[in-house]
Amino acid sequence: MSEHELRVSKIRDGTVIDHVEGGQALNVLAILGIDGSEGFGVSVGMNVPSDRLGRKDIVKVEERELSQSEVDVLSLIAPEATINIVRDFEVVEKNRVTRPDSVTGVLSCPNRNCITNADEPVDTRFDVVADGVRCDYCSTILRADIADHIDV
Amino acid sequence: MRQDHLITATQLSRDDIEAVLDRAREVADDPAAYADRHAGRVLALCFFEPSTRTRMSFDSAAKRLGIDTIDMGDVGSSSVSKGESLSDTVRVIEGYADALVLRHPSEGAATLAAEHVSVPVVNAGDGAGQHPSQTLLDLHTIRENHGLDDLTVGIMGDLKYGRTVHSLAAALTEFDANQHFISPESLRLPRSVRFDLHETGAQVREHTDLEDVIDELDVLYVTRIQKERFPDENEYHRVAGEYQIDAETLDDAADDLTVMHPLPRVDEIAPDVDETDHATYFEQAHNGVPVRMALLDTLLENAEAAEGMEVDR
Ligand SMILES: [Zn+2]
Numbered sequence: 523m524s525e526h527e528l529r530v531s532k533i534r535d536g537t538v539i540d541h542v543e544g545g546q547a548l549n550v551l552a553i554l555g556i557d558g559s560e561g562f563g564v565s566v567g568m569n570v571p572s573d574r575l576g577r578k579d580i581v582k583v584e585e586r587e588l589s590q591s592e593v594d595v596l597s598l599i600a601p602e603a604t605i606n607i608v609r610d611f612e613v614v615e616k617n618r619v620t621r622p623d624s625v626t627g628v629l630s631c632p633n634r635n636c637i638t639n640a641d642e643p644v645d646t647r648f649d650v651v652a653d654g655v656r657c658d659y660c661s662t663i664l665r666a667d668i669a670d671h672i673d674v
Numbered sequence: 675m676r677q678d679h680l681i682t683a684t685q686l687s688r689d690d691i692e693a694v695l696d697r698a699r700e701v702a703d704d705p706a707a708y709a710d711r712h713a714g715r716v717l718a719l720c721f722f723e724p725s726t727r728t729r730m731s732f733d734s735a736a737k738r739l740g741i742d743t744i745d746m747g748d749v750g751s752s753s754v755s756k757g758e759s760l761s762d763t764v765r766v767i768e769g770y771a772d773a774l775v776l777r778h779p780s781e782g783a784a785t786l787a788a789e790h791v792s793v794p795v796v797n798a799g800d801g802a803g804q805h806p807s808q809t810l811l812d813l814h815t816i817r818e819n820h821g822l823d824d825l826t827v828g829i830m831g832d833l834k835y836g837r838t839v840h841s842l843a844a845a846l847t848e849f850d851a852n853q854h855f856i857s858p859e860s861l862r863l864p865r866s867v868r869f870d871l872h873e874t875g876a877q878v879r880e881h882t883d884l885e886d887v888i889d890e891l892d893v894l895y896v897t898r899i900q901k902e903r904f905p906d907e908n909e910y911h912r913v914a915g916e917y918q919i920d921a922e923t924l925d926d927a928a929d930d931l932t933v934m935h936p937l938p939r940v941d942e943i944a945p946d947v948d949e950t951d952h953a954t955y956f957e958q959a960h961n962g963v964p965v966r967m968a969l970l971d972t973l974l975e976n977a978e979a980a981e982g983m984e985v986d987r
Contacts, residue, residue, distance in 0.1 A: 635802065637800075663865050
């Protein structure tokens with residue numbers, strides 16, 4: 523039994539998000555809108571030793587599979603993540619995340635003077651650029667600070 | 675230009691720009707030929723922020739093309755002060771007009787407006803974002819004085835919040851200009867503008883001292899540093915004072931240096947510069963009318979062509 527399995531137990535049905543950059547697990551839960559009040563099981567492993575990342579986080583969510591838009595935003599803060607769909611204790615699907623071209627309605631613009639922060643009936647829209655995302659309306663670029671602007 | 679709207683200068687190719695400037699030249703040479711070109715059309719002037727010259731310049735340009743203008747008036751007296759969203763406002767005004775000119779204090783306002791209407795939208799300034807019609811008249815002025823090839827341009831002042839600067843810098847990359855940006859550290863170009871310049875591989879350098887580059891420049895573009903940008907008045911006076919020019923500052927400049935300013939100026943350019951051959955800012959302001967005529971003519975022509983295509987289908 524490997525080390526991380528000792529720390530985070532197996533789940534019957536749900537999703538295991540593995541190879542999340544160390545320290546990002548709680549942001550992953552924020553993106554998924556999970557705070558525990560939903561009643562299903564959530565386990566989080568943080569700073570687990572990893573060959574690929576040095577230290578990684580792992581998030582296991584029972585009875586829940588991810589939508590494409592959730593995976594899209596996830597890819598921005600956890601570009602190395604793998605998403606394992608588990609049914610009856612078996613991994614039935616294993617996917618790497620891919621960066622989308624744009625993300626709509628999930629992030630809020632950090633520019634207070636942006637029209638998307640002005641009580642207009644508009645969803646935010648960010649283009650994914652080299653090492654961050656960029657507001658389609660005001661052009662403001664968000665880099666490492668993406669997680670601070672998740673609008674959930 | 676095959677564009678439906680004019681929202682940012684980054685959307686414009688060299689060909690787009692030159693097509694408008696060629697037309698501006700034709701307009702300036704023979705204004706009578708354009709006098710009734712768009713008779714019966716209506717242009718809505720939507721200024722959510724005070725403006726005198728940009729509004730008047732568009733108004734004059736429209737009327738010289740035979741276009742009637744309607745003006746939503748001052749923000750304080752309109753439905754905006756009653757809390758109506760910009761999205762609703764432009765959807766209503768779209769029904770009154772064949773094109774909209776929009777100025778708004780929020781960045782991205784013109785992009786949002788263009789998503790809600792099918793008539794052409796011209797961004798006449800969105801917060802600290804863009805002001806692309808100003809850029810077209812700036813480029814027209816540069817072209818008539820120097821041409822647009824092999825240029826070395828210095829842009830000085832408030833580069834952080836200066837929307838005319840953001841648009842001009844983007845457009846100059848289409849002409850492979852050498853660009854020097856001169857400003858206090860706190861007012862340097864925003865990250866998003868530097869990102870775009872970097873992406874295009876533009877020749878760009880940043881300075882805090884005009885002296886470092888004054889002798890290399892073909893064009894010096896001066897902008898105003900506003901008091902509101904500083905926490906206290908002493909700091910403002912100390913910093914702004916370093917970015918003001920007078921005739922003596924230009925001693926080291928090339929004889930044919932063109933000094934420009936989007937106006938209004940306060941004390942960035944001393945009146946003694948007006949007497950020199952360098953002073954080009956009033957000519958620049960006057961170019962607003964033929965250039966905006968060329969722009970409106972182009973956008974309305976594109977819109978009519980698009981309507982024709984829809985009918986054919
Ligand atoms: Zn924005």
